Amino acid sequence: MKKFYITINIFLVIAIMTSLFVQPEHNNISTKHLSRSLDTASFKKLNFRKTELPEVEEKKDGEKEIDKDKPTNNITESVAKVENTVSNNVAEASVVTDVLERQVGPMSAYGPDCVGCSGHLATGFDARQSIEYQDPTYGSVRIVAGDRKYPFGTIVRISGTRLGTFNAIVLDRGGNIGIGKRFMFDLLCHNESEASGVGSFQNVTFEILRYGY
Numbered sequence: 060m061k062k063f064y065i066t067i068n069i070f071l072v073i074a075i076m077t078s079l080f081v082q083p084e085h086n087n088i089s090t091k092h093l094s095r096s097l098d099t100a101s102f103k104k105l106n107f108r109k110t111e112l113p114e115v116e117e118k119k120d121g122e123k124e125i126d127k128d129k130p131t132n133n134i135t136e137s138v139a140k141v142e143n144t145v146s147n148n149v150a151e152a153s154v155v156t157d158v159l160e161r162q163v164g165p166m167s168a169y170g171p172d173c174v175g176c177s178g179h180l181a182t183g184f185d186a187r188q189s190i191e192y193q194d195p196t197y198g199s200v201r202i203v204a205g206d207r208k209y210p211f212g213t214i215v216r217i218s219g220t221r222l223g224t225f226n227a228i229v230l231d232r233g234g235n236i237g238i239g240k241r242f243m244f245d246l247l248c249h250n251e252s253e254a255s256g257v258g259s260f261q262n263v264t265f266e267i268l269r270y271g272y
Contacts, residue, residue: 157268158216158266158267158268159267159268159269159270160266160267161264161265161266161267162238162243162264162265162267163219163262163263163264163265164238164242164243164262164263164265165241165242165243165259165260165261165262165263166203166217166220166242166243166244166245166246166259166260166263166265167235167236167241167242167244167245167246167259168245168246168247168248168253168254168255168257168258168259169204169233169245169246169247169248169251169254170247170248170249170250170251170252170253170254171186171187171247171249171250172187172250172251173251173254180202180204180230180231180247181204181211181230181231181232182211182230182231184202184230184231186202186231186247190202190247190248190249192228192230194214194228196214196269197214197226197228197268197269200214200225200226200227200228201217201225201226201227201228201246201247202227202228202230202231202246202247203215203217203227203228203229203230203231203244203245203246203247204229204230204231204232204233204236204244204245204247205229205231205232205236205237205243205244205245206236206237206238206240206243207232207237208237208238209229209267209270210229210270210271210272211229211230211271211272212228212229212230212269212271212272213228213229213267213269213270213271214226214227214228214267214268214269215227215228215229215244215265215266215267215268216265216266216268217244217246217263217264217265217266218263218264218266219260219262219263219264220260220263221260222257226268227244227246229244231245231247233245242259243263243265244263244265
């Protein structure tokens, strides 16, 4: 009977000891699982943060949003100013240099005091006062006698003489002046003495810029 109690006590001691040793191991396993769970949760949390989009700053009232991919307007404006100036110059040049007709022939010179001249041109212009005419479009121009084909007020650009290139207006006629005649145009000078000094020219280029007024 005594041996029976001893045996039971031994089993009890073994059971107690087993519980003491096994429980901590169980606790350790639980702790490891808990630690892994926490690590997994932390990892997921970190992953979630990594995938979060960066915060966008709110645009203040009245502040314009700048698009870095969009070119600045300075170049376009610069490019747009640059495109308008060229167009204006071309338009102005077309008014001045638009040649309606071109003729080549001789030109003479005369004065308002020529034989049979009254000093007044066929248009009534007083050539004794001035040998230039103020045109609203072409400004100050010389005066010539021309063919009846060209109505009064016709603007002709004359080049190919020692006088240089200049514009003139048809305000007079002449017996020997015209197409198929001795001279195509006759240039008005202050007097006959000056006209003699100017003389006549061959192979002069006449470019008609305007017919009549």
